[in-house]
Amino acid sequence: MVIYSSNGGMSSIFERKDNVMIWNEQYETGNELVDSEHKELFSLVRGVLQDSEDEKREKIEESIDFLIKYTVLHFQHEEALMDECNYPESAEHKKLHDEFAKTAVSLKERFAKKGDAVELGTQINTVVCEWLIKHVLNSDKKLATYYKNFKTT
Ligand SMILES: [Fe+2]
Numbered sequence: 001m002v003i004y005s006s007n008g009g010m011s012s013i014f015e016r017k018d019n020v021m022i023w024n025e026q027y028e029t030g031n032e033l034v035d036s037e038h039k040e041l042f043s044l045v046r047g048v049l050q051d052s053e054d055e056k057r058e059k060i061e062e063s064i065d066f067l068i069k070y071t072v073l074h075f076q077h078e079e080a081l082m083d084e085c086n087y088p089e090s091a092e093h094k095k096l097h098d099e100f101a102k103t104a105v106s107l108k109e110r111f112a113k114k115g116d117a118v119e120l121g122t123q124i125n126t127v128v129c130e131w132l133i134k135h136v137l138n139s140d141k142k143l144a145t146y147y148k149n150f151k152t153t
Contacts, residue, residue, distance in 0.1 A: 021046050021129055027136050029144035031081070037074045038136055044070055045128060052121030060117060064108045072101055082143060085150035093139050100131055 021042045028035055044067045051060045075097040082090040107127070111120045 020133060021049075027133075029136070029141045030148060031144040033077060034081075034140060034144055037070075037077065038140070041067075041071060041074060041132065045124065045132065048124055048128075049121055052117045052124065055117040057115055057117070060111065060120065061108075064104075064111065064120075068101070068104050068108060071104060075101065078140065078143065081147050085147045087143060087146055089139075089142070089146075093143060096135065096139060100135070103127060103131075 023039050023042050027038060027042075029038070044063070048060065048063045048067055051063045079090075079094055079097070081087070082093060087093070107120065107123050110123075111117075
């Protein structure tokens with residue numbers, strides 16, 4: 001599947017990142033709650049991408065709204081783990097969450113204003129997918145390891 005790329009304008013296309021947003025063990029943090037919520041997040045992102053491709057405005061608005069609500073709830077769960085183990089990188093990690101939540105809301109608002117499903121799909125592909133993957137692989141894995149050590153020592 002393909003979608004328009006932001007680099008090079010409307011003429012260039014790149015492969016949609018559904019394949020990246022399909023769960024595999026490299027994304028596993030080892031924390032059951034975090035992993036199950038990440039799987040759901042990945043699935044919700046794929047849903048928004050699909051809805052963007054279908055260009056059904058109401059459905060897109062619904063799915064992005066749910067994605068944001070779920071993301072915020074998930075962040076709260078991770079932050080509760082940080083508090084529980086006095087995670088030393090808590091402030092930095094929470095800041096990343098806050099910034100991402102703001103970005104997601106701004107994407108939603110931009111879509112509500114412009115109704116441009118192609119643009120939204122592109123932004124989800126780039127901003128959201130990339131942030132999520134990077135965040136899971138770096139920040140969340142680090143947190144899960146620290147939390148596990150805290151619980152077992
Ligand atoms: Fe996180």
